[in-house]
Amino acid sequence: MTNILLTGSTRGIGAATDAALIAAGATVIGHGSRDGDDTIGADLAEPHAGDRLWDAALERLGGRIDVLVNNAGVFEAADLADAAAFDTAWERSWQINLRAAADLSRRAVLHFQAGEEGGRIVNVASRAAFRGDSPAHWHYAAAKAGMVAMTRTIARAYAADGILAFVVAPGFTMTGMAEDYLSSRGGDRLLADIPLGRVADAAEVAETIRWLSLDAPPSLTGAVLDVNGASYVR
Numbered sequence: 600m601t602n603i604l605l606t607g608s609t610r611g612i613g614a615a616t617d618a619a620l621i622a623a624g625a626t627v628i629g630h631g632s633r634d635g636d637d638t639i640g641a642d643l644a645e646p647h648a649g650d651r652l653w654d655a656a657l658e659r660l661g662g663r664i665d666v667l668v669n670n671a672g673v674f675e676a677a678d679l680a681d682a683a684a685f686d687t688a689w690e691r692s693w694q695i696n697l698r699a700a701a702d703l704s705r706r707a708v709l710h711f712q713a714g715e716e717g718g719r720i721v722n723v724a725s726r727a728a729f730r731g732d733s734p735a736h737w738h739y740a741a742a743k744a745g746m747v748a749m750t751r752t753i754a755r756a757y758a759a760d761g762i763l764a765f766v767v768a769p770g771f772t773m774t775g776m777a778e779d780y781l782s783s784r785g786g787d788r789l790l791a792d793i794p795l796g797r798v799a800d801a802a803e804v805a806e807t808i809r810w811l812s813l814d815a816p817p818s819l820t821g822a823v824l825d826v827n828g829a830s831y832v833r
Contacts, residue, residue, distance in 0.1 A: 601813060602664050604656040606630040607671030608638065612723065612772060615805035616670060623813055629658045630671060643671055643695045649702030657710070665716075666812045667698035667707040669746075670723040676735035684747070689738045696742035701749060704764075708757055717761020721811045722750045723804075724823070726770045730831045743768075747823060754821030763820040765811040770827025771798035795828030 603620055607613040608629025620627050630652055633640040639659070641652040657664055673695045677688030704720055711718035727736070728743040746767050754764040770793070790796065804826050811824070825831065 601625045602658070602660040603627045603666040603668060603812060604630070604653070604703070606643070606652070606671060606699075609823075611805045612769070612801050613670045616808045617800040619802070619805040619809040620812065623809055625626050625666075625813065626660065628659050630656075642811040643699035644691055646694070647658070647702065649699040650706060653703055653706040663714070664707065664710060664718070665723065666719045667703055668721045668723070668782065668808060668812060669703055670808070671699065672696045672723065674736065674739055676733075677738055679734065692738040692742050696739065697745045700746055704749065704753060708762060711762045712757070712760050717763065719812055720750065720753060720762070720764045721808055722746050722764070722766050723808065724750075724766050724768045725826045726768050726825065726831045728768060729833060750823075751808065752820050758817075758820055763815075763817055765815065765819065765821075766823040767804060767807050767811065768825050768827070769799055769804045770824050770825075770830045772801055772804055772826075775792060793828040793830040795830075797828065799826050799828060 603612060603625050605617055605620065605627055608617045608627070609631035613629070617627055617629055626636065629638040630641055631638050639652055639655045641648045673690055673692060675692065689766060700722060707718060707720055724746045725739070725743040727740040728747045732740040738801045747768070750764045750766045753762065771789070790798070807824055807826055825833070
């Protein structure tokens with residue numbers, strides 16, 4: 600049985616991933632805003648919340664975690680003309696979208712090194728890491744680019760220890776967050792930029808995460824898998 604810690608598991612891509620992993624036979628401890636039977640409540644905007652979440656998940660999973668999926672994230676606009684709001688948005692985005700994932704990844708690497716079979720880290724970034732984002736979302740693109748660089752570094756540094764690290768980089772995905780963004784920025788125009796003609800379904804991204812978590816070959820470590828309908832190709 601594979602034990603998995605999945606952040607941001609209560610909605611959108613996270614909820615679809617939780618269902619896909621459980622259907623595949625994994626044991627999943629999720630994360631959200633409040634505690635539940637299989638969910639640990641934690642505010643990742645708080646410093647060191649990732650460490651506390653790791654410890655709580657490790658206890659619930661009997662002292663063993665095999666896979667960490669860093670999916671939790673925020674996508675909030677920053678007003679360029681308002682210095683205080685700009686600072687707040689950057690700090691919050693940096694803490695949730697990158698620092699919490701870094702803290703959890705650090706604990707995962709140490710945990711995997713202490714075991715005999717290594718482990719896997721799957722980080723959910725964004726196509727924004729490569730093509731940028733809107734003028735109100737510098738911070739989001741920067742944090743996701745940092746996540747990609749961090750994951751590649753982990754893959755190169757710890758492959759010899761059996762520690763594998765992957766990135767999933769979705770484009771627009773049909774969640775509440777994407778729906779709000781599409782409606783605010785002219786959905787038809789943005790859809791015209793996607794050759795597939797539609798945004799991704801959360802289940803498509805979830806299946807990619809499930810495969811990387813459980814089945815992807817070790818030689819794929821360090822890879823970034825794009826799920827964006829060919830709206831950005833590299």
